[in-house]
Structure formats: structure tokens, C-alpha cells
Amino acid sequence: MKQQRPTSLDIAALAGVSQTTVSRALAQSPLVSEDAKRRVLEAARALRYKVDVNARKLRSKKIHTLAVLISEDLDNSENPINPFFLPLIGSILKYAGQQGYDVLISLQQKSDEWGTDYGFSRRADGIIFLGCKDFQVYTHLFEYLNEVGDPWVVWGVNRLDCARLVIGSDNEAGGYMATRHLLDVGRRRIAFVGKHQPEHPEFRDRYRGYCRALTEAGVPIDDALRVDAFLAREDGVAGVDRLLDNNIPFDAVFCATDLLAMGAMQALHRRGLHVPNDVSVVGFDDLWVCSSLSPALTTIRQDTEAAARALIDGLSALIDDEPVLDTQMAPKLVIRESCGGLPGLMAAQ
Amino acid sequence: MKQQRPTSLDIAALAGVSQTTVSRALAQSPLVSEDAKRRVLEAARALRYKVDVNARKLRSKKIHTLAVLISEDLDNSENPINPFFLPLIGSILKYAGQQGYDVLISLQQKSDEWGTDYGFSRRADGIIFLGCKDFQVYTHLFEYLNEVGDPWVVWGVNRLDCARLVIGSDNEAGGYMATRHLLDVGRRRIAFVGKHQPEHPEFRDRYRGYCRALTEAGVPIDDALRVDAFLAREDGVAGVDRLLDNNIPFDAVFCATDLLAMGAMQALHRRGLHVPNDVSVVGFDDLWVCSSLSPALTTIRQDTEAAARALIDGLSALIDDEPVLDTQMAPKLVIRESCGGLPGLMAAQ
DNA sequence: TTGTATGCGTTATCAA
DNA sequence: TTGATAACGCATACAA
Numbered sequence: 001m002k003q004q005r006p007t008s009l010d011i012a013a014l015a016g017v018s019q020t021t022v023s024r025a026l027a028q029s030p031l032v033s034e035d036a037k038r039r040v041l042e043a044a045r046a047l048r049y050k051v052d053v054n055a056r057k058l059r060s061k062k063i064h065t066l067a068v069l070i071s072e073d074l075d076n077s078e079n080p081i082n083p084f085f086l087p088l089i090g091s092i093l094k095y096a097g098q099q100g101y102d103v104l105i106s107l108q109q110k111s112d113e114w115g116t117d118y119g120f121s122r123r124a125d126g127i128i129f130l131g132c133k134d135f136q137v138y139t140h141l142f143e144y145l146n147e148v149g150d151p152w153v154v155w156g157v158n159r160l161d162c163a164r165l166v167i168g169s170d171n172e173a174g175g176y177m178a179t180r181h182l183l184d185v186g187r188r189r190i191a192f193v194g195k196h197q198p199e200h201p202e203f204r205d206r207y208r209g210y211c212r213a214l215t216e217a218g219v220p221i222d223d224a225l226r227v228d229a230f231l232a233r234e235d236g237v238a239g240v241d242r243l244l245d246n247n248i249p250f251d252a253v254f255c256a257t258d259l260l261a262m263g264a265m266q267a268l269h270r271r272g273l274h275v276p277n278d279v280s281v282v283g284f285d286d287l288w289v290c291s292s293l294s295p296a297l298t299t300i301r302q303d304t305e306a307a308a309r310a311l312i313d314g315l316s317a318l319i320d321d322e323p324v325l326d327t328q329m330a331p332k333l334v335i336r337e338s339c340g341g342l343p344g345l346m347a348a349q
Numbered sequence: 350m351k352q353q354r355p356t357s358l359d360i361a362a363l364a365g366v367s368q369t370t371v372s373r374a375l376a377q378s379p380l381v382s383e384d385a386k387r388r389v390l391e392a393a394r395a396l397r398y399k400v401d402v403n404a405r406k407l408r409s410k411k412i413h414t415l416a417v418l419i420s421e422d423l424d425n426s427e428n429p430i431n432p433f434f435l436p437l438i439g440s441i442l443k444y445a446g447q448q449g450y451d452v453l454i455s456l457q458q459k460s461d462e463w464g465t466d467y468g469f470s471r472r473a474d475g476i477i478f479l480g481c482k483d484f485q486v487y488t489h490l491f492e493y494l495n496e497v498g499d500p501w502v503v504w505g506v507n508r509l510d511c512a513r514l515v516i517g518s519d520n521e522a523g524g525y526m527a528t529r530h531l532l533d534v535g536r537r538r539i540a541f542v543g544k545h546q547p548e549h550p551e552f553r554d555r556y557r558g559y560c561r562a563l564t565e566a567g568v569p570i571d572d573a574l575r576v577d578a579f580l581a582r583e584d585g586v587a588g589v590d591r592l593l594d595n596n597i598p599f600d601a602v603f604c605a606t607d608l609l610a611m612g613a614m615q616a617l618h619r620r621g622l623h624v625p626n627d628v629s630v631v632g633f634d635d636l637w638v639c640s641s642l643s644p645a646l647t648t649i650r651q652d653t654e655a656a657a658r659a660l661i662d663g664l665s666a667l668i669d670d671e672p673v674l675d676t677q678m679a680p681k682l683v684i685r686e687s688c689g690g691l692p693g694l695m696a697a698q
Numbered sequence: 699t700t701g702t703a704t705g706c707g708t709t710a711t712c713a714a
Numbered sequence: 715t716t717g718a719t720a721a722c723g724c725a726t727a728c729a730a
Binding site (some may be wrong): 370404407 | 699700701702705706707708
């Protein structure tokens with residue numbers, strides 16, 4: 001029953017012009033008369049003609065498609081994608097659409113071929129990498145892409161040597177702002193829950209900001225207050241449990257992600273500690289849920305809309321062989337209830 | 350600097366075979382000798398050869414790509430995508446990958462051309478529609494797709510006349526289970542917050558399940574307890590506020606989505622009502638946050654992994670012109686803290 | 699089992 | 715401003 005797809009030749013015949021003219025007219029070329037253009041468009045509408053993008057992509061250099069490769073950070077199968085990426089993906093889809101790019105999305109596959117298929121098989125003009133996993137895992141892939149000359153951008157991971165372009169938040173500044181806020185509300189024994197190893201540059205930078213704020217305030221850095229944790233809620237629970245089990249005194253927790261902070265608050269609650277009266281908590285990301293938690297979570301906001309623009313503009317520049325600059329977006333402290341103090345007052349300062 | 354992409358001809362030359370044999374060998378055709386296959390694969394690896402998918406797609410019938418079109422249900426620009434779709438999208442990406450499909454994702458565009466570009470321009474073999482907006486808006490598009498014979502599936506919207514295939518949850522059963530549970534914990538004045546109009550079949554079905562449970566229990570249906578609301582948190586807040594402002598007594602709220610329920614709980618809390626002591630709350634979806642709220646939200650779980658399989662298997666069948674059946678996934682009641690176990694006091698001002 | 703020849707539907711390069 | 719013609723890189727019918 002499926003009707004035969006009309007081709008540009010059919011349009012040409014109906015409009016009484018050559019196929020070349022059809023192609024030009026549909027591409028809004030200025031080299032075609034208004035009259036011809038009108039007739040072509042009319043014929044195209046009449047036959048419901050749509051360009052076969054595959055033929056176009058085969059013939060032309062750019063294929064106007066971006067690939068987004070997402071690593072499965074969360075191990076539970078329930079929700080393979082880090083919720084922080086939802087608004088980022090949304091913004092990417094929106095902005096990419098505005099720029100005329102199609103967006104191909106894929107989850108990290110275990111296969112060796114993962115990623116190499118994308119650019120080099122001409123599925124996409126460039127690749128955006130999203131994920132917080134240890135990026136050492138990808139070095140092989142990154143080198144491959146570099147060798148064949150496929151453009152790619154990474155979100156978040158600062159100082160990745162092989163990357164021509166990295167877009168991320170200024171995590172050090174974010175860590176500093178969070179810790180500074182905790183100091184401002186009078187906390188001194190501030191625990192850090194998260195990764196601090198160089199393999200996870202974005203989290204390590206948050207930790208560095210934390211250290212800078214403490215040092216600046218004359219508060220000694222106590223490694224007993226540093227809890228290793230990745231990014232999921234359960235890790236946050238485990239982290240706080242460990243602190244309490246080891247009888248390490250603390251009056252605040254800065255978590256490297258909101259998910260960790262949610263877990264931390266849950267654990268504190270279970271142990272009978274009140275947030276923020278007994279312990280203040282700050283997270284990182286500003287997930288949409290933060291305002292619905294009780295207490296509502298004070299956190300560091302990452303601007304995902306600006307991030308999407310920077311990622312796509314940067315990747316576009318790489319694709320077009322234009323110069324690019326790494327960008328660090330400024331994060332923002334969002335004060336809610338989980339730290340105590342008077343939110344209104346603090347915000348005013 | 351970008352090196353020239355090798356083609357199958359280069360491989361053929363290096364392997365000492367014809368281009369046809371290369372094509373066959375890479376497609377795992379049984380019509381090629383082990384020896385030739387080995388030489389081809391070796392040459393391909395040596396030259397880092399990757400098929401140009403565009404050429405392949407131009408030549409062959411199937412293009413092994415699915416398009417997912419997401420409507421922007423939430424109007425706030427902060428987060429254009431309904432969070433319920435995150436695990437669904439994750440599962441779709443995972444399963445599609447396993448089945449050898451690429452996945453193209455796009456947000457609803459205002460343009461008339463929205464959607465028609467996908468199948469008919471041969472970007473994808475079929476389209477998956479995700480969204481809770483009034484689907485009347487799409488009738489024009491749906492008819493277009495049907496006329497040109499492009500396969501498409503919708504999530505959630507039962508009884509869409511023009512659809513050849515609909516996959517969704519059994520919303521009526523879900524609504525029934527939720528309401529039944531509220532009755533079981535002793536509630537009688539149960540408000541319904543959500544859409545009940547036929548334009549939103551999935552929500553209307555949840556409302557129908559609600560009515561069935563009430564009727565079955567001999568509880569009269571009171572239209573004063575029915576609050577019109579779409580799906581966002583703010584709508585949940587507004588809904589509960591309206592009930593309270595109008596002095597309508599109620600001891601429970603069944604919300605058509607978890608987002609609504611989160612708003613409802615927030616509003617109740619602000620008004621000094623305790624959940625679940627004064628008012629029980631049940632949501633729908635089982636967002637990942639439900640277990641982190643306080644009180645943790647009792648809700649109806651939709652199985653997104655099974656949904657993704659059903660959507661993709663169904664769409665595959667449509668693509669291959671095989672017979673298909675609409676599917677209603679069984680939802681599941683997830684009991685947490687927001688309903689309490691004991692009959693509470695009636696909340697009236 | 700292999701190879702030859704052809705075509706998929708465009709865009710790009712010419713010449714008119 | 716237009717049109718004929720040649721790619722683009724692969725898959726397939728057909729011949730060997």
C-alpha cells in the first residue's frame with residue numbers, strides 16, 4: 001500500500017524544470033528565479049515531496065547531525081541516565097534543533113566499537129560526550145577519534161589532555177561557594193562527600209574549592225572528614241553512615257552531587273539528626289527536585305541551557321575548523337533550607 | 350589535516366578482492382569464503398575502514414534508525430522534558446541499541462513540518478511519540494504519516510483512532526489500585542487531581558479507575574472533589590489550594606502524576622496539614638525521587654523497561670509489515686509512607 | 699564462491 | 715539563471 005516516494009525528478013517533471021533547479025530551489029539558492037522557485041515548491045507540496053536525507057548526506061560534506069554519547073553512571077538498571085543530564089539533554093535537543101542539527105543519542109556500549117562508529121561511519125559530524133565515569137576508560141576511543149580527525153567535545157572534565165575542547169562548570173568555584181556558605185552559617189566541621197581523585201577531575205575540583213574555602217577561613221583540612229563516594233544516593237547514605245559509625249564529629253556536609261546530598265540527608269534523618277539544626281547540607285547540580293525535598297536543598301546550580309549552547313557552538317566550530325576555547329560556566333549558589341540561617345538574609349548579602 | 354576516508358574500494362584493493370566481496374564480507378554474508386572474509390576484515394582494520402552509513406541507507410530499504418519525538422509537556426523552560434520520560438528514554442536507547450537501531454531524538458517543534466520530516470525524508474524507519482499533551486494537536490501529522498505509510502507508535506494514549514499501534518500502561522487499573530488503596534487505609538473523601546477530559550485519555554482512564562473503586566466501595570462520586578490539573582508540580586499546589594480555599598473537606602488526594610502529588614504534598618504542608626495523618630496522598634509514575642521525599646510517596650509504578658521493549662518491538666513489526674497488537678502494561682502499586690496505615694482525621698477547616 | 703554492472707537520490711561542477 | 719553530467723559509496727541482480 002505504501003506509495004512510491006517521489007524524487008526530485010518527479011518534481012522537476014511536474015514543475016517543468018530540470019532536476020538541478022529543483023535541488024537549488026529547495027536549498028533556497030539565490031541562483032534560481034522567483035518563478036521557478038514558486039513552481040518547484042508548489043509541485044513539491046502537491047506530491048508531498050521530502051528530500052531523502054541519506055542521498056543528501058552521501059553527496060555533501062556536512063551531515064547536519066550531532067551524536068550524544070551518554071555513559072551509564074548509575075549502575076542500578078532502574079535509571080541508567082544521571083538525572084542531572086535530563087535538562088542538559090533537553091537543552092541540547094532544543095538548541096541543536098534551532099541550529100538545524102539532528103541529534104543522535106546513544107548509551108555507552110560495552111563494545112570496542114562504541115563511539116568509533118559514530119563520526120567515522122559518517123553518522124554525525126561530531127560527538128558530545130556526557131558522563132562522569134572515569135574518562136581514562138575512553139582514552140583509546142579519544143585517540144582514535146583524534147587520529148581520524150573526528151570532532152568531539154566533553155562535558156565537565158576539565159584538563160583532559162587529549163581533548164581539543166572541554167565545556168564544563170567552574171567546579172572549583174562551585175566547591176568554594178558551597179563551602180564558603182557553610183562557613184558563613186557558622187559551620188566548622190564540614191565533611192566532603194564525593195570523589196577527590198584526579199581520575200574524576202570535575203569532582204576533584206569541587207574538592208579543591210572546598211579546601212580553598214577552608215584554608216582561607218583558617219579551618220584546618222581534616223582528612224577524616226573526606227568521604228570517598230561516587231554520585232548515587234546510596235553512596236551518600238553510605239558516606240554519612242561511615243562518618244557516624246566512626247564517631248567523627250561534623251556539623252555540615254558538602255556533597256559533590258545532589259544525589260549524594262539526598263542520600264546524606266536520608267541517612268542523617270534515619271540516625272535522628274536534624275537538617276539543618278544539627279547538620280547543614282549542601283549539594284551540587286540543582287536538580288529539579290531540590291526545591292521539593294524537605295528541607296529544600298541548598299545547592300550549586302549549573303546552567304544547563306548555557307552549557308548546551310557552549311557545547312554545540314563549540315562543536316560546530318570544531319566541525320568547521322574554526323578556533324575554539326575551553327569554557328567554564330560560572331555556577332551559582334542557590335540557598336534553600338538545608339543549611340539553616342535565614343535564607344532571605346543570606347541571599348541579600 | 351583530515352585524512353581521506355577509505356572506501357570499500359580501498360579495502361578491496363588492499364585485500365585483493367572485488368568491492369562486492371568487501372560489501373558481502375562486512376555484512377557477514379555466508380556467500381564469502383573464510384579466507385576472503387579474513388583478508389577483508391584485516392584490510393578494513395588496517396585502514397580503519399568504517400562503512401558510510403549514508404551510502405548504505407541510500408541504497409537499502411531499511412535505515413535502521415528510529416526517531417523519538419518528545420512533546421514539551423512542562424512549560425517552564427527549566428526542564429522541557431517530563432522527568433517520567435527519563436527512564437523510558439534510557440530504556441529505549443538501551444533496547445534500540447541492542448536491536449541495532451540508531452535513535453534520533455527531537456523535541457516537538459512548533460513548525461508545521463514537525464515530524465513529517467522524519468519518516469518521509471527517510472531519517473528513520475519509524476517514529477515513537479512521547480508526550481502527554483492533547484494529542485488532537487497532532488491529528489494532522491498523524492494523518493499525514495498514515496497517508497504516506499510511515500510507521501509510528503504512541504506511548505500512553507489509548508483509543509487513538511488513527512493509531513495503528515498504541516503502547517501504554519493500564520491506566521484505569523492503576524487509578525483503581527491507587528484509589529482502592531486509599532479506601533483500604535480508611536479514606537472516604539478522596540480528591541482526584543488531574544485531567545479527566547477525553548482529550549487526555551491516559552489521565553481520563555486514571556480518573557475512571559478512581560470512579561470504579563469508589564463506586565465499588567459504595568462511596569458516592571463527588572464532583573467537588575475533582576480538581577482539573579495537568580501534570581506539573583505547580584498544578585498540584587494550585588489544585589490543593591483550591592480545595593482548601595473552597596472549604597471542601599477531604600482526607601486523601603489521588604494525583605494523576607507524581608509531579609502533581611509532589612505539589613499537593615507541598616501545598617498541604619504549607620497549610621499545616623500533615624501527610625499522611627491528616628491527608629493521604631498517592632501519585633502515579635514512580636519517579637525515582639518518590640522514595641526520597643518525606644514522607645516517601647506511595648504511587649503507581651509504570652514499568653518503563655517493558656514499555657520500551659513493547660514500543661520498539663511493536664514499531665519493528667509495523668516497519669516489517671507484520672501484525673501488531675495494542676499493549677497495556679500492568680501497573681503496580683508501590684506502598685510507601687504517604688498514605689499512612691491508620692484512618693486519620695478528616696481535614697476540614 | 700566471486701566479480702561486473704547498475705542504480706539509490708541527491709549535490710557539485712561545469713558549460714551554456 | 716539554467717541544465718547536462720558526473721560523482722558520492724555502497725548494495726544488489728545477474729553473470730560467471
